[in-house]
Amino acid sequence: MTSMYKMTSLSRRKFLVGGATALATASGLHAINAQALDSSARIVIVGSGAAGISIANRLARVLKNTKITIVDRKETHYYWPGLTLVATGAWPKSDVLDRNSRFIPEQVDWVKEMVINFDPESKRVETDTGRHIQYDYLVVASGVEYNYRAIEGLDIEAFGQNGLASVYHSPDVAALSWDAIKKFSEQGGDGIFTLPKTPIRCAGAPLKMAFLAIDRLKQNGGFDQANLNFYSATQNLFGLPWFNDFITQRYKQEGMQIGLETELTAVDIGARKATFKKADGQTFNQSYDLLHVVPPMRAPSSVRYSDLAWPEDSAMAGWLAVDKDTLQHVKYPNVFGCGDVNGTPRGKTAATVKMSVPIVVENLLAVIAGKEPKARFNGYTSCPLLTKFGAAMLIEFDYNGQLVPTYPFIDPYKESWLAWVMKEQLLKPTYLQMLKGHV
Amino acid sequence: MSELNLTFFMLLGYAQAHWFVISLYVIGGASLNYLAWTQKGKAKFFQPLVIEQALIGLAGVFVLLFLTIPWMTGSSLFLLGYWADWVLLFLMAVGYSVASLFWSYPLIRLYHIFKPVEPK
Numbered sequence: 001m002t003s004m005y006k007m008t009s010l011s012r013r014k015f016l017v018g019g020a021t022a023l024a025t026a027s028g029l030h031a032i033n034a035q036a037l038d039s040s041a042r043i044v045i046v047g048s049g050a051a052g053i054s055i056a057n058r059l060a061r062v063l064k065n066t067k068i069t070i071v072d073r074k075e076t077h078y079y080w081p082g083l084t085l086v087a088t089g090a091w092p093k094s095d096v097l098d099r100n101s102r103f104i105p106e107q108v109d110w111v112k113e114m115v116i117n118f119d120p121e122s123k124r125v126e127t128d129t130g131r132h133i134q135y136d137y138l139v140v141a142s143g144v145e146y147n148y149r150a151i152e153g154l155d156i157e158a159f160g161q162n163g164l165a166s167v168y169h170s171p172d173v174a175a176l177s178w179d180a181i182k183k184f185s186e187q188g189g190d191g192i193f194t195l196p197k198t199p200i201r202c203a204g205a206p207l208k209m210a211f212l213a214i215d216r217l218k219q220n221g222g223f224d225q226a227n228l229n230f231y232s233a234t235q236n237l238f239g240l241p242w243f244n245d246f247i248t249q250r251y252k253q254e255g256m257q258i259g260l261e262t263e264l265t266a267v268d269i270g271a272r273k274a275t276f277k278k279a280d281g282q283t284f285n286q287s288y289d290l291l292h293v294v295p296p297m298r299a300p301s302s303v304r305y306s307d308l309a310w311p312e313d314s315a316m317a318g319w320l321a322v323d324k325d326t327l328q329h330v331k332y333p334n335v336f337g338c339g340d341v342n343g344t345p346r347g348k349t350a351a352t353v354k355m356s357v358p359i360v361v362e363n364l365l366a367v368i369a370g371k372e373p374k375a376r377f378n379g380y381t382s383c384p385l386l387t388k389f390g391a392a393m394l395i396e397f398d399y400n401g402q403l404v405p406t407y408p409f410i411d412p413y414k415e416s417w418l419a420w421v422m423k424e425q426l427l428k429p430t431y432l433q434m435l436k437g438h439v
Numbered sequence: 440m441s442e443l444n445l446t447f448f449m450l451l452g453y454a455q456a457h458w459f460v461i462s463l464y465v466i467g468g469a470s471l472n473y474l475a476w477t478q479k480g481k482a483k484f485f486q487p488l489v490i491e492q493a494l495i496g497l498a499g500v501f502v503l504l505f506l507t508i509p510w511m512t513g514s515s516l517f518l519l520g521y522w523a524d525w526v527l528l529f530l531m532a533v534g535y536s537v538a539s540l541f542w543s544y545p546l547i548r549l550y551h552i553f554k555p556v557e558p559k
Contacts, residue, residue: 090513390514406442409523416521417514417528424513429452430445439448 039368040065044125044133046115047141048072050080050350050435051339053103054357055139057437060105062365069109069133071125072142075100077435078171079428081350084205087167087174088212089182090389090424096171103435115142118306120332137334137364140320142303144201144340144348146295152266152275154293162269163189166293167209168201180290185216188225189289192274194264196296197233199319201340201348204383204395206294207237207247213292214254215388228256229286231276233263239346240401242413243385243393250387264293297348299341308335310343319343324399326373327360333367336360345399347381350427354434355380380404384423392419468541475545478552489551493544500543501536508532 043059045052048070056070082096104110113127124134146168148154158164160176163184167174184191193210200206210230217223230237230251237251237258238244251258261279268275274291277283303309304318308329311317321330322337324344329335338360340348356377363373379399386392395412398404403412410418433439454461476484508531509516519525 388518390509390512390518406445411521411523414521415518417509417512417519417524418521420514420518421512421527426449426453429456430449431452432456433448433452438451439445 037062037365038065039063040067041136041368042067042134043069043137043139043364044135045070045139045141046072046118046125047143047339047341048074048077048100048104048110049141049143049339050353050431051141051357051360052139053077053100053435054353054437055141055338055361056108057103057105057435058357058361059364060107061437067109068107069111069135070104071111071113071115071127071133072100073112073114075112077103079431081202081427081431083167083171083174084208084212084386085424086171087165087177087181087209088216088389089178090212093171093175095428096174098432103432115302117302118308120307120329120335123334135334137336137368138332139336139338139360139364140303140308140341141338142300142341144297145300145304147198147298148293148295150296151264151293153269154267155269158269162272163288163290164267164269164293165290166295167205168295177292181213181216181292182220184226184290185213185220185222187289188217188222189227190287191217191226191228191290191292192286192288193228193230193292194294195230195232195234195237196294197263198296198298199316199348200294200297202350202383203239203348204385206292208386209292210251210256211385211387212389213290214256219389226255228254229259230256231259231262231264233261235260240395240397243395246413247385267291267293299343303341307331314343316343324379325376326363327356327377328363328367328373336364344379346379346397346401347399349381349383350431350434351382351396352380354431354439357434357437378404384419384427386420386423387415390420391415391417392423394419394422464538464541468545471542471545471549475548475552478549484548486548486551489544489548492547493540496543496547497536497540500539501532504532504535505529508535 043066045056052070056068059068077098077100079096082091085091086093086096113129113131115125116128117126124132126132148156156169159166159173160179163180165177165180167177193206195206217226236244237247248258262276264274265277266275273285273287275283275285298304299309299319303320308320309318310321320337320341320343322328322342323330327336327338329337338356339353359375359377362375366373382396384392384394393412393415394410396404396406405412430439505528506516508528509519519528
């Protein structure tokens with residue numbers, strides 16, 4: 001009876017807070033002040049990609065009185081890590097499409113508009129319908145913007161025709177790209193793969209596309225008639241030296257010519273000619289039967305032209321100015337960033353989102369509670385580098401380029417079927433769990 | 440601990456993604472076992488002959504799976520070069536073949552109950 005009496009004497013609010021604390025502990029959110037859990041603060045999350053939805057789910061689970069708003073018009077959720085498999089014919093397009101409504105929690109207010117302006121001084125965002133949304137805390141997770149226009153003559157509508165392909169734009173374009181790659185793999189010809197000099201989402205994707213296209217060429221009979229080139233606008237193909245050497249050597253074994261510090265600047269779609277600019281300023285034209293375009297990428301214009309971006313003289317100019325360890329904005333402590341939009345040294349991958357979401361949530365709750373953010377992100381990112389259909393290398397590393405394998409028994413230096421199974425069978429279910437705020 | 444958490448949610452997510460097949464497997468297997476259990480055969484549910492035949496079937500399923508799982512995942516047995524690949528393949532083949540007993544055992548048991556009596 002005594003315990004029953006004690007139970008009923010608990011106020012509902014305390015009970016909820018207690019329950020939330022237990023959930024928070026179970027979720028790995030340590031030492032969260034009850035003040036944060038009981039807060040009636042307004043939190044706005046900009047972006048309904050992997051980071052935005054995952055953060056919304058985690059916050060909604062522990063914050064019962066907080067008004068959480070997601071601002072993004074997108075209703076279809078893209079499983080971006082699967083696009084390499086769509087663009088190489090391994091998956092149908094439908095495998096990478098889902099509905100955001102399946103993952104956004106009910107208690108979260110979903111504003112189906114796009115943010116066009118951030119006003120961090122007034123703590124509000126403006127949407128493309130003219131609506132102003134006030135916030136106490138802001139999470140920017142608005143992803144990247146593909147700058148195809150930087151390549152003169154490129155027409156997005158032309159993908160899939162005239163040998164033009166790109167894994168990045170969308171699942172539709174990835175599927176169209178498979179049409180172009182399939183034709184090339186049957187007939188051979190001049191194939192060109194590119195890499196821009198800007199930071200890009202999933203830096204391994206262009207490399208995977210080349211590896212898998214080579215495999216398709218061998219499967220479909222076009223390999224002997226193929227002349228392959230890979231042009232990177234940077235000084236290498238991959239950021240980690242050992243893997244860069246491995247990839248370079250493997251490409252050369254397959255007869256692929258590699259040009260470094262060579263940037264795709266223009267395309268003549270009708271004539272199937274691509275123009276490249278070298279580091280010394282020289283330009284040259286090259287005809288192609290397949291051109292795989294990786295667009296330069298940048299933060300969305302709403303971030304780029306706001307006070308939230310790194311300034312022009314910064315190495316990460318235009319990207320969201322967050323501290324690389326806490327992911328808190330360097331100027332506005334009530335603002336956090338997560339995902340591809342962050343101006344941090346490495347990692348624009350779903351794996352980075354997976355590991356940084358708990359950091360953002362923990363630090364945000366600490367700030368709400370009036371404490372200093374203490375959780376530190378090590379820059380984890382991961383690249384399941386598909387070297388052929390059926391084999392991959394699971395490369396996981398941090399800001400410093402140090403390998404940080406999740407499973408010690410998986411050797412990142414070895415190609416394995418195990419890594420392929422993880423990529424092809426297990427990563428998507430894991431990703432969906434991440435969206436729900438688990439993992 | 441993070442790898443345990445990841446593994447748990449990876450497998451949970453995989454199970455959720457294949458809920459229909461798993462449901463079919465569980466409901467079908469449970470129904471077959473119920474039928475086999477409630478049929479009035481002369482012998483008990485667990486009989487040496489049925490166990491022996493089920494184990495032979497299990498071995499056959501194991502060999503078949505060991506040879507075909509890489510192909511079913513879009514790969515090939517020839518691409519397995521890392522020791523962890525062989526361990527994973529062995530565990531998957533063992534796991535699925537043991538799971539197949541849930542259907543094969545009651546089916547064999549039902550066969551022995553309903554098989555036509557051979558003329559002497």
